[in-house]
Every structure is written in structure tokens, then in C-alpha cells.
Amino acid sequence: MYFQFSDQQVTFRDAIRRALDVEMARQSNREGEGARALWQLAGAQGWLGIMLPEECGGLGLGLCDALILYEELGQVLAPGPFLANSVLLPAFVTSCSSTGPLDALSSSVLAGESVLALGEVSDRGTIYFDHPGLATHVLVAPAGKNALAIRSIGNAKTRDRKAFDPTQPLAEIMDIDDCELLAETADCAAAHRICDAGRVAAAAEIIGCCEAILRKTVDYAGVRHQFGQPIGSFQAIKHRLANAYIRLENARTSVYYAAWAWDNSTAQAELAADVAAACAGEMGPYLVGECLQVHGGISFTWESGLHLHLRRVQRLSRTLGTPRRAWRSIAERVLRDDASALDFAAGASAAQGKPARQASDAV
Amino acid sequence: MDLSFSAEDERFRAEVRDWLARELPAFGYPDIDQRRRRDPELRRAWEDHMCRHGWSGISWPAEFGGKGLPLQRQVIFWEEYASADAPMGINVLGHGILGPTLVVYGSDEQRNRFLPRILRNEEIWCQGYSEPNAGSDLASLTTRAERRGDVYVLNGQKVWTSFAHLSDWCFLLARTDPEAPKHKGISFLLVDMHAPGVEVRPIVQMTGEADFNEVYFNDVEVPVAMRVGAENGGWPIAMAASAFERGTYFIPRQVRMQRELEALIRLAKSRNEGSAAVADDPVVRDRIARLYVDVTVMRLHSYRTLTQLMTSDVPGPESSYTKLFWSEAHQELMNLAMDVLGADALLDHEDAHVADHGRWQYDYLYTRAETILAGTSEIQRNVIAERALGLPR
Numbered sequence: 001m002y003f004q005f006s007d008q009q010v011t012f013r014d015a016i017r018r019a020l021d022v023e024m025a026r027q028s029n030r031e032g033e034g035a036r037a038l039w040q041l042a043g044a045q046g047w048l049g050i051m052l053p054e055e056c057g058g059l060g061l062g063l064c065d066a067l068i069l070y071e072e073l074g075q076v077l078a079p080g081p082f083l084a085n086s087v088l089l090p091a092f093v094t095s096c097s098s099t100g101p102l103d104a105l106s107s108s109v110l111a112g113e114s115v116l117a118l119g120e121v122s123d124r125g126t127i128y129f130d131h132p133g134l135a136t137h138v139l140v141a142p143a144g145k146n147a148l149a150i151r152s153i154g155n156a157k158t159r160d161r162k163a164f165d166p167t168q169p170l171a172e173i174m175d176i177d178d179c180e181l182l183a184e185t186a187d188c189a190a191a192h193r194i195c196d197a198g199r200v201a202a203a204a205e206i207i208g209c210c211e212a213i214l215r216k217t218v219d220y221a222g223v224r225h226q227f228g229q230p231i232g233s234f235q236a237i238k239h240r241l242a243n244a245y246i247r248l249e250n251a252r253t254s255v256y257y258a259a260w261a262w263d264n265s266t267a268q269a270e271l272a273a274d275v276a277a278a279c280a281g282e283m284g285p286y287l288v289g290e291c292l293q294v295h296g297g298i299s300f301t302w303e304s305g306l307h308l309h310l311r312r313v314q315r316l317s318r319t320l321g322t323p324r325r326a327w328r329s330i331a332e333r334v335l336r337d338d339a340s341a342l343d344f345a346a347g348a349s350a351a352q353g354k355p356a357r358q359a360s361d362a363v
Numbered sequence: 364m365d366l367s368f369s370a371e372d373e374r375f376r377a378e379v380r381d382w383l384a385r386e387l388p389a390f391g392y393p394d395i396d397q398r399r400r401r402d403p404e405l406r407r408a409w410e411d412h413m414c415r416h417g418w419s420g421i422s423w424p425a426e427f428g429g430k431g432l433p434l435q436r437q438v439i440f441w442e443e444y445a446s447a448d449a450p451m452g453i454n455v456l457g458h459g460i461l462g463p464t465l466v467v468y469g470s471d472e473q474r475n476r477f478l479p480r481i482l483r484n485e486e487i488w489c490q491g492y493s494e495p496n497a498g499s500d501l502a503s504l505t506t507r508a509e510r511r512g513d514v515y516v517l518n519g520q521k522v523w524t525s526f527a528h529l530s531d532w533c534f535l536l537a538r539t540d541p542e543a544p545k546h547k548g549i550s551f552l553l554v555d556m557h558a559p560g561v562e563v564r565p566i567v568q569m570t571g572e573a574d575f576n577e578v579y580f581n582d583v584e585v586p587v588a589m590r591v592g593a594e595n596g597g598w599p600i601a602m603a604a605s606a607f608e609r610g611t612y613f614i615p616r617q618v619r620m621q622r623e624l625e626a627l628i629r630l631a632k633s634r635n636e637g638s639a640a641v642a643d644d645p646v647v648r649d650r651i652a653r654l655y656v657d658v659t660v661m662r663l664h665s666y667r668t669l670t671q672l673m674t675s676d677v678p679g680p681e682s683s684y685t686k687l688f689w690s691e692a693h694q695e696l697m698n699l700a701m702d703v704l705g706a707d708a709l710l711d712h713e714d715a716h717v718a719d720h721g722r723w724q725y726d727y728l729y730t731r732a733e734t735i736l737a738g739t740s741e742i743q744r745n746v747i748a749e750r751a752l753g754l755p756r
Contacts, residue, residue: 001365001366001367001368001369001372001435001666001669001670001673002364002365002670003364003365003366003663003666003667003669003670004364004667004670004671004674005364064364214752218752218753218754221754221755222753222754222755229755230755232748232754232755233754233755233756235741235744235745237748237754238744238745238748238749238754239741239744239745239748241748241752241754242743242744242745242747242748242751242752243744245684245747245748245751245752246684246687246688246747249664249684250657250660250664250688253660253663253664253667254656254659254660254663256364256663256667257366257659257663259364260364260365260366263364275656275659275660278652278656279656279660327649327652327653328648328649328652330652330655330656331648331649331651331652334628334651334652334655335628335632335642335648335651
């Protein structure tokens with residue numbers, strides 16, 4: 001029983017944090033232009049290959065280690081299509097039996113020559129995807145199919161869009177059939193497994209984003225004085241932030257568990273991913289909202305930058321599925337006739353499959 | 364990250380599970396009528412039985428007669444205990460708080476006098492902390508212990524004293540120096556409930572029974588040898604005492620809540636509204652999903668706490684978070700149960716025809732106390748804000 005990061009994982013986290021702090025401090029403009037520089041750093045640091053099998057040039061680690069990266073990315077609102085390349089692509093590679101084209105793509109991604117973007121079908125049938133300045137490929141769930149496909153963007157017609165989260169620029173592919181198909185998941189189970197990894201990583205990024213703004217808010221409440229005392233000494237503020245802290249820790253617990261369950265392919269892994277997505281997906285906008293409230297008037301200014309946390313958690317909470325769908329899925333699983341869904345402890349003590357390597361196992 | 368227990372720990376789990384499965388039925392558990400389950404006499408009989416068979420002092424060091432179980436085995440014990448639907452005893456305060464307090468802070472005389480009798484469940488303990496004018500602000504207590512030679516003369520009143528009417532001894536906080544700042548004038552005393560001048564008056568609870576009491580002390584003589592720790596040094600001891608069970612106290616309550624949720628789901632599936640089951644109502648389904656997540660997350664969080672305690676044992680504000688979260692989720696569960704009951708919610712838990720022996724009505728009422736006892740939700744939020752977040756006091 002060891003339900004926290006190992007010393008090696010903490011070291012890993014500290015190294016990521018230091019590198020990100022230096023790079024983000026260098027970037028004066030958060031609205032999209034720093035992505036290329038950060039992407040090069042990420043490639044050089046090996047972050048893109050965390051979950052890729054060693055035979056493909058990666059570190060062969062699991063989601064428990066990847067979520068360390070994602071918390072740190074969330075802390076600094078890092079721009080970049082990290083999820084598609086460092087989580088979804090490796091999960092795709094390990095889920096598919098014939099991997100020729102994907103092996104080539106993985107190598108190309110590690111070398112910084114190809115970049116995968118996560119796509120989402122718009123209500124007009126076009127495909128929204130992020131970081132058009134970087135993306136060479138797109139991963140998308142074809143309409144009406146329980147599958148995921150990777151296509152190369154090539155010369156397909158695209159149009160820039162103005163993104164709700166300005167740190168993650170957006171464009172749309174007008175016709176997905178203009179993009180050559182590279183690989184598609186063979187079955188539902190593979191598609192779900194890849195999406196589950198993505199949802200858990202996105203939830204981890206929400207945790208990091210929320211931790212950062214909560215910290216800023218506690219600091220602010222300590223220095224902002226009104227009525228002769230720091231506003232943080234008023235119970236209304238204390239209770240609001242205590243509630244936010246509770247929800248944050250709940251979401252964090254659910255994310256760590258979901259990552260462990262995914263790495264160990266437990267019987268409850270899908271339900272665990274639903275729980276993480278539901279918890280973190282709802283907690284994000286709620287917590288950031290509370291932090292904005294405590295900041296008072298300045299929270300409503302563009303210049304304060306606080307709104308960027310709100311925009312980021314909104315986007316993340318809807319990555320690969322909405323909290324609403326996750327709650328519905330939880331209800332369905334829990335209310336099925338099969339009552340073993342509730343006995344997560346059985347899943348914990350009887351993990352199926354070979355546990356993934358973790359950073360703590362590294363020599 | 365590793366959420367499994369070792370093979371040896373799992374063998375211990377099986378041992379506990381098997382013992383409980385063999386021994387509980389003779390006392391009527393787990394299938395016992397929900398009304399009888401709460402009977403203090405039955406609970407005492409079961410507690411005596413457990414102690415006779417060595418299942419007491421599980422967290423106490425072996426040199427004081429305990430089992431000295433490592434923390435993860437204590438957790439496993441309490442998980443299995445609640446999974447088996449075994450009842451909580453009536454000497455929880457003796458086993459869980461006063462015993463460990465004497466182990467650390469007691470004199471040899473006190474340990475020899477009291478610890479074996481707690482382990483054999485021969486003496487029942489109650490806790491004399493709260494007073495009519497000292498609830499959340501406990502340090503403002505005014506029960507007075509005036510030193511006269513080798514005794515303290517105790518005068519005052521305690522309230523909400525659970526099982527005082529069944530107790531042999533009381534550990535209490537009293538003021539020994541009214542001139543000192545309030546936290547520095549309090550002593551921790553052990554009082555014989557059968558001594559002259561002790562009067563116990565039951566208080567009827569919202570739920571109908573009288574498990575707690577007012578306790579009046581009129582010139583009760585308490586030997587100085589019955590003071591734990593230094594004179595006027597009682598407050599830090601009381602604070603330390605409240606932390607002894609922080610890794611395990613809520614485990615059985617959380618596991619019990621898992622079982623309650625399972626029962627609530629069965630209830631919702633068995634009740635109909637028109638042609639559909641209550642369990643088909645999307646609003647009910649959403650609330651059940653949320654309760655499932657609450658219960659799962661709180662159980663998993665206890666494993667994070669366990670890991671922290673095993674690796675560093677640095678006390679944090681974990682217990683505030685745990686108590687607050689559990690008590691409010693428990694209220695929501697019982698709120699939903701009342702909703703699901705439909706017309707049956709019109710019946711009192713003591714009505715002859717009430718569903719499930721009235722467990723839902725009873726627990727619905729009882730959960731109103733859970734956000735108040737053992738530190739109100741408001742106090743817990745203050746502690747979290749100040750100690751976990753570092754907001755100014």
C-alpha cells in the first residue's frame with residue numbers, strides 16, 4: 001500500500017517544474033507563440049516519449065508518471081498539443097496490434113518532425129483541432145463510430161478560429177476526407193482505453209491548474225487588506241477556500257486512482273476514468289470560480305490573467321467527453337444489476353494484467 | 364503507486380473476516396433488526412466478547428497489553444469490521460482515546476490501574492469535555508477543580524456526555540487556574556463516576572433514545588494522582604488525544620456508508636413511481652452517482668492518509684477534511700433515502716410497519732448530529748483554511 005508519489009517521481013516532478021518555470025518565464029506572450037519553443041524543450045527533455053514503449057524510443061512509463069507531467073503543465077498553463085502526442089498516441093500504439101505506420105509516426109513525433117493534434121467534430125461536421133501552427137496529424141473520433149482514427153493533415157483546407165482558450169490556438173479542417181487515413185482502432189475497447197488515458201491526463205492537468213490558482217488566491221487573501229485586516233481572516237473567505245480545497249483533494253485522489261487503475265488494467269479502470277473525469281471536470285470551473293470571487297474586481301480584468309485559468313479548465317473539462325456524460329456513465333455502471341461495481345477495493349487488491357513500469361522502478 | 368496490500372496483510376484480513384463471520388451470528392449480527400442493533404446492552408456484550416478473544420488494544424503497544432498492530436493492519440481490521448456489519452461498542456472512548464492517552468501521558472500507577480480493565484472491557488469510559496457554555500469554544504470551559512491538599516474538589520457541569528449513564532469513569536477537562544490564560548489553566552482529570560457528588564441526567568435525543576447526558580459535579584473529590592500530566596497542562600494532552608485515531612477512526616464509518624449506499628440502491632430499485640422504478644429517475648441516478656463518487660473518493664483518500672502516516676507520521680489537518688467530508692456526504696445519502704422512501708417517509712422509525720426497520724428515518728435524524736459532534740463543520744473549515752491552506756487566523 002503506497003498511495004502517493006515515490007521519491008523518484010517527486011524528483012521527476014521537480015525537474016519538470018524547474019524546466020517549465022524557466023521556459024515560461026522566458027515567454028512574454030502567452031497567446032500561442034510560445035508553443036513552438038516549449039515543444040522543442042519538451043522533445044529535448046523526453047516528455048513526449050514518457051508513455052511510449054522503449055522499443056519505440058520512449059521511456060515506457062505509465063499513466064501514473066505521465067500525470068506528473070500533466071499537473072505541471074496545468075500549473076503554468078503550458079501551451080501545446082501535449083495530450084495527443086504524449087498520451088493518446090502511445091496509448092494508440094500499445095492498443096493496436098499492427099503498428100507499422102504508427103511506429104513511424106511515433107519516431108517522427110519524438111524527433112519533432114510530426115505533431116499530432118486532438119480533433120473534435122463540430123456541429124457543422126468540420127473538425128476543430130489545436131495548434132495549427134504545429135500540427136501535421138489529427139486524431140479524431142469519426143462520427144457515428146466507436147473508434148478513433150489518426151489522419152495526416154497534409155494539404156487539407158483549414159480555417160483558423162478564435163479559441164475560447166487563447167493559449168491553445170484553434171483551427172478547423174473543412175473536410176476530414178481530405179486527410180489521409182493512417183490508422184484506426186480495431187475495436188471499441190481499444191478506443192475507450194485510449195480515451196480513458198486522455199481523460200485522466202486532462203483531469204491531472206485540471207488539478208495542476210487549480211492548485212496554481214488556489215495558491216495565488218490564498219496568497220492574495222493574505223495581503224489584500226480591507227476593514228483593517230487581511231481578507232483571508234474573514235470566515236466567509238476561509239470557508240469558501242476550504243470548500244474549494246476539499247473538492248480539489250477529492251479530484252486529485254480520483255485522478256491518482258484512475259491512473260493506477262489504467263496502468264494495471266483493473267476491472268474498474270473504465271469506471272475510475274469516469275470518476276476522475278466527472279470529479280475533476282466539475283471541480284475545475286467551480287474552484288477557479290471561487291478563486292476569481294476572492295480576488296474581487298481585478299479578477300474580471302483581462303490583464304490579471306486569472307481568466308486564463310477559467311478558460312483552460314473549461315476546455316480541459318470537455319476533453320474526450322463532458323462531465324455530464326461521465327456522471328451518466330457512472331450512474332449506469334453503479335445501477336447495473338452487477339453490484340460489484342461498488343467494490344473498488346476488490347479491484348485494488350486483485351489487479352489484472354502486468355503492472356506498468358513506474359518511475360519508481362527505474363534504476 | 365500501489366493500491367494493493369501485501370500477501371501477509373491479506374492473510375490477516377482473511378483471519379479477521381473469518382473470525383467475525385464465525386462469532387457475530389451468536390449476537391444476532393449482521394442480520395439483526397435495525398432497532399436492536401443499537402441496543403447498548405447488546406453492543407456491550409459483543410464488545411466484551413471481542414475483548415475476551417484478544418481483539419482489543421489493536422493500536423496499543425504490546426508492552427501495555429495491546430496487539431501493537433502496524434497501521435495498515437489497523438486499517439484492514441476496521442475495514443473488515445464494518446464490512447461485517449459489526450456494531451460499534453460503547454467503550455469506544457476508553458479503547459480509542461483514553462487508553463492511548465494513558466500509554467503516552469499517564470503515570471505508571473494510572474496505566475496499571477486502568478489499562479488492563481479497558482482491555483478487558485471491565486470499565487466503561489465517558490468523555491467530559493463540552494459544557495452548556497463551552498462547545499466549539501471548549502477552552503472557555505468553567506468546570507472548576509480546586510486544589511485542596513491531595514485532592515481536587517470538582518464543581519461544574521458537562522453536557523452531551525455519551526453513555527455517562529453506563530460509565531464507570533470519566534476523563535474530563537477542568538479549570539485548575541482561573542487566573543491563567545484560558546488554554547493554560549486546564550487540567551486533564553480521571554473521575555470515578557460512582558463517587559459521591561456525581562449526578563447523571565439523561566437527555567432525550569431527536570431520535571428518541573437518551574444515549575447522552577448532562578453530568579453534574581457537586582464537590583466531587585478527585586485524587587491528585589488521578590490527574591494526567593502536569594497541573595494546567597491538560598489542553599495539549601486533550602489536543603494530542605484527539606489525534607490518536609486519526610488514521611483509522613473514520614474507516615468503519617466510511618465502509619458502513621458504502622454498505623448504506625448499496626442498501627439505498629436496492630431500495631431505489633425496489634420502489635416504484637407509476638410504472639417505473641425510482642432508480643430509473645435520472646435525478647435520483649445522478650444523486651446516486653455523486654454519492655458513489657463521494658464514498659469511493661473518501662475511501663481512497665484514507666489510503667493517501669495511511670501512506671502519509673506510514674512514511675512520515677507528521678500530523679496534518681487530514682482528520683478535519685475527513686470528518687467534514689464524511690459527515691456532509693452522509694447527510695446527503697440520508698436525505699436521498701428519505702426522498703426515495705416516498706410515502707413511507709411519513710412513518711416514524713418506531714412504527715410497526717416502517718420499511719427496513721426504520722433505519723433510514725433513524726439515520727436521517729442522526730446525521731443531523733454528525734456535522735456538529737466531534738467538531739462542527741464550521742470549525743473543521745476554519746482548521747482546513749488555517750492549517751492546510753495557511754490563511755491568516
